[in-house]
Amino acid sequence: MDIGKRRWQWPLTILAGLVAIAAHASGAPEQSLVQRIEALQAGYAVQVLGDAILARQTLQRFYENRGYRLAWAQESRREALADAIERLPRDGLNPADYHGELLQELARRPEATLSDDLIADRDLLFTDAFLLAASHLADGKVNPESIHAEWTLTGRRTDIVPLLTRALDNGSLAQTLQDLRPRNADYLKLVQAREHLSRLLGQPWLPIPDGPSIRPGDTDTRLPVIRRRLIALEDLSANASASSELYDGELEAALPDFQARHGLEPDGIIGRQTLDALNLMPVERIRQIDASLERWRWLPDSLGDTYVLVNIAGFRLQMVRNGKEVLHSRVIVGRPFRQTPVFSDRIRYLVFNPTWTVPRKLMIEDQLPEIQRDPDYLERLGIEVFEGWGADRRKVDPGSVDWDTLSKNRFPYQLVQGPGPKNALGRVKFMFPNRYDVYLHDTPSRYLFGRQERTFSSGCIRVERPFDLAEQLLANDMDWDRQRINDLLATGETTTVVLPIPIPIHIQYWTAWVDEQGHLQFRDDIYHRDGPLINELRHSALADRQLPTPVAVSPTTIAAGRIHKTH
Template identity: 40%
Template sequence: MGSGASRISRKLYFGPVIDWDVMLFDKIIMKKYTLIIMLISVLFFLGAISTFSFDINGGKIDNAIAEQIRNRIESSAILETIIIGDELVYASMALPVFYERRGYYPGWIDSGMILQQADSLIGIIKLAGAEGLRPNDYHVAKIDSLVSTVRRSFRLSEAKKVIILADLDLLLTDAFLIYGSHLISGKVNPVTIDPEWFTNLCEADLISILDNALTENSISSTLRNLAPPQAGYTLLKKALRRYRALDSQGGWPAVPEGPTLKKGDAGERIPVLRQRLTITGDLAEYSAPDSILFDDSLEAAVKRFQNRHGLDIDGSVGKSTLAALNVPANQRVRQILLNLERWRWLPQDLGKRHILINIANYELDVNEDTVTVLTMRIIVGKTYRRTPVFSDKMTYLVLSPYWNIPANITSQDVIPMMKKNPEYIKEQNIKIFRGYGSERVEIRPESIDWAALSPKKFDFWLRQEPGPKNALGGIKFMFPNKFNVYLHDTPDKNLFSKSSRGFSSGCIRIEKPFDLALYLLRNLPNWSREEMIKAVNAGAERTVPLPEQIPVHVLYWTAWVSPDGGVNFREDIYNRDSVLSAALNEEHPEPLEN
């Protein structure tokens, strides 16, 4: 090896000594040395890259990413938006604040490496469908693509890598803020789609929440804890999973049209009815699937179905029951999705004791923690005088109340009735007044030319006196609100026997006013049922403050799960589902304002 080396040296440096044997040997040696030199060069290059990476990863690359993030945010003040590829950043107000607080340093990148917190976020966003939300609303495809580019490409220049990592960090932050906002207060702001829907949306400092989650490496658990904590929400998520599975398997067959089916009937439609009820668990699977006889077990299954759908429970398949049976599975999935969103509009704390009213179910429940202690039927607003959705606190009740008749009811109901029947006001024990307070003057009905009246010319106000004909009955329950809606008794008790009970002018009539009043005053020693009845019949209005305020939540649920696990569906009596569905299906979520 030494002589070979000397020959090479001689040849390279001392002139052309021609020795063909030596030259052949030298060629072989040269090839070996060329390979060695190339290997050394590669190792040197890798070492340089390693040294450069170490230097960059020691802080320079994070500084470069921070500068890139700062530039993107500052330019957005001019462009009024941040667009990454074809992805629009939605948290246009919260996101800049998050980065300003941390000097624009990345939250999901450290020393040029994508942190595990990013993987946690990607993983939980991919499960957003279980919440009834869409993963694609949170940049998941673009984030996946950028992560893959960074982790799988070894040919990225440092400048390109800085740009990609900055984009990735911005999208991850935006995804957390938007998804967190949707979990805690819903994707859609209800007020923007329905002025009769007013909720106290949950507020949270999502910027601080994100900071803490990154510090504590608790991205997944933090986001899970932002979703509604109530069992009703969790049960409805399980129902969504179940009905999606049913839908993916083809749903259920449509029961053919025909005459009402009832116990004792036989025919070809009955096996289809059996199959339909078996799929949704209303009929046991082992119950004679091919039998053409409408027997006791099938009648019981029909009643279970009717109970879950708010229908008259008579065990026969008439027009209404058949229509409910033939609603497709994908529409039931849609109903569940809409009502998961409505859950997210509610306060996370409904109150240890609270009153929950479901307009679509015509029902009121009084709950203590997770236990329902009192249930009653209710009557809600007509389709053209809809009961609004809101939450407030009940503070007092009024025994033997007057009814100050609202102007719209006076013009739309009372005046037309007076034109038909001049004795109507006297029959209903209604008095007419002009002016208020010390200037109030009572007006005799016969002094008014009712035929010539119109709503614009009517400058009086009406009050119905306490008594058996008073529209508010013997008690009204007050939780002051901007809609002037309250709970009250009614003289028309027969209406509670109807399955559909949209008969009021917006307020809520309740089936058991004395039971509710006694519950609310149960800690006051002087209120027995007898004392309350006596006070109601006294004919003098009496205000009774509640010893403890109680939250009242007036809701509109067309799908929910009862404590026994039954999935309930109700008719969309106010056509609110279609409006919400359109809003939820919009391509992009609403911008986050805080």
């Protein structure tokens, strides 16, 4: 790169009298630095060597705190940051978003070859790079509300300025950036998996063609390619035969593990879905990992000493106590048109033998059509009908209601299902009151847990092992054990049990993670949320710069033409 040429690539003048910043073509670097910061304060966008300065307010505060002195005069500091920025792909971040190319070019450039203006420019670049990278590592690059409209969780929101000041003072720039990453072991395992998977980038990855399903004992010309693909992904031993066209026992032992890692039925049959998973390119897998890493950065530093974690896309619940998993369970989540929201809260109480008051939307959209089709529907499921609400409501004989005349605009009833084996909530529900009316609960439809993709609910989360979860949540209360829970269930009476200490619950959405055995897992993007997030992660704010055409010419050129007014 020719810095001399790039430095002057955006000649621009500004309107006379808009800002009171004196022209200064040469002079001490710190004077040049002050000029650029004054331009930022005046609302002008500053570009350095073609790259926009983006951490505008934080950068101003940093230099104000240090009396507008240069921060990056020492080559060792610049080298440390430039090298740390080059390592950001490990975390799914692009060095180009943090002036990576310019930092490498300027880090070791001899001071004698630079003008005062360029020394000031260099300082701004390095400060901007650190502030941006640190903010994105600590709190995420993408605003989660742009992907999850219902997002309510507040992340870490780290104040970067004092961190940069300390890092410059004690020479810990690289370590400071590293320490800003989430410290959760799941995040660090994903970072390692990404780095390991990156070895496949650039390797030939030709699509395996469609064809008849391949079963154990079959021969097929596609099998050598499938074998090599499984070896590359380390699902098949590197010592395995890579040329055989026979589906032998070696392959039969490896393929179900590959299928399970991708959320497929581990039946050992190579059909359309298995081929799709085999054809998933390394870069696509890495982008899934990048989306999951970003979602981890949105979360607080600590999820709690004891907490429940639900992965919607993984159809999985786990409970963690003091850093160790004490329970895991399959779950059923919301259908694509009734998605389970992403949020965090605290489980505050449990209800055994619950009743179910059907939400109005479900009464109209789900229950009413069933009642109209089947006159015995309500009696068969033990659902009672009430007219009105609250203390004034009265029980109504379902046979006296003309259901065919009802609609969403005329439905003056409540439907309430009593406790029992047919209750839609099962025998226990776990409550954390929230604006989405979402909670965890048991279910009588237990056969659905055998499905690989489990999007069957109306937004709430059905738990396969609800009584194990209840036992774990009540473990700190000496008055409760599994026998007492069973005795309470046997009474059939609706009973509320308040937890002495509410337990945090985090309902999240990851399509890539590393499991307890160290296996990298992938799942389908059931709610189509990865695509927008990946696009935002790949998008660079530095590519957005659009230089306006000047509408008038000032006799004074500011900072050698690198300042233009922000629109």
